[in-house]
Amino acid sequence: MVGGGFGAGKTTFVSAVSEIPPLSTEAEITAFSETTDDLTHLDGKTTTTVALDFGRRTLGDHTLYLFGTPGQDRFWFMWDDLVRGAIGAVILADTRRLADAFASVDFFENRQLPFVIAVNHFDGSHQHTTDEIRDALALNGSVPVLHLDARDKENCRDALVAVVEHRLALTLATP
Template identity: 55%
Template sequence: MNSARSDLPPQPDTLDAPEPSDAPADHDERLDGPRVALKILVAGGFGVGKTTLVGAVSEIRPLRTEEALTDVGVGVDDLDGVAAKTTTTVAMDFGRITLRDGVAIYLFGTPGQERFWFMWNELSRGALGAVVLADTRRLMASFASIDYFEQKGTPFVVAVNCFEDAERYDPPEIRMALDIDPHVPVLLCDARHALSAKQVLVSLVEHALRLAGGSSRRL
């Protein structure tokens, strides 16, 4: 795996809901809104599974801004390793998942193609942290996202989406290939499955809390 890095050019944001009322114990908190809302980005190269992860874990119908790939993108978009892909995210994906204790995570999937990277600055405003999805067949596609969040000082985890036809590597090997700091969590996941995707999100929240000196209690 290559370890070359590319040079490319988002802070906790929580919304406190009103104090809990005398609602019954079995009351569904989601009806009144979450006590805490967290914004998380799902980033990574083109075709690594960002839209799939958001769709797998979202408890609402995800918002997608996918458009068909056309001849206009020939010679502009890098389709190496994803030649079978026919659509691309041109703005963002959006979904929501509610964890325990009234913690809601709002997911914003970023566009992976270079010509849409101008969206990253807007999407990253107020984000608690980011998930950088990676594909071991095209690790270099992850460098732009990693560099971006490192430069912004945004907490992030690297989640390797284990495609069926991809070589398997252990997290320490992936960490070395991506040249990321020892404190950054590296996880293996299957973006198609909600449980796997949820564990990635929980790991990110716990990582961000540790960096902020907050509680490390599991969500």
């Protein structure tokens, strides 16, 4: 699963890494959503994911199905179904709006789904160190933190490998 706040780069991530044309349910942002969707720092963003992003990516002999969660919490009723059977999650964090990642961190922690934090560097954003991110998000020491550009397909593939490896390490550690 690909989580993170509104505008953190979920749709971009799924589009970059998917080997099939990603299914995305984008809609134009209209004046109606101005009061609900916070567009601070998101000057170029004119569409929003209404339901989810879906993609597929093969790693070695295994195929991962990618579900990008909708950023807006009014669609969270869907997440409980999506999380069933998931291997893990990549949570995208925009350092200009780090607090937007809290809800995803809470969600996956509560459901005990292993996750990695992928810090998505936007132009002009402060380069936080991994320790700063770890502190700010109150992450448990074992949670991997990586840095990426969600437009770069190799970066995104590395993030998928990281979440699969993290999940395997946790599964092997708990008999």
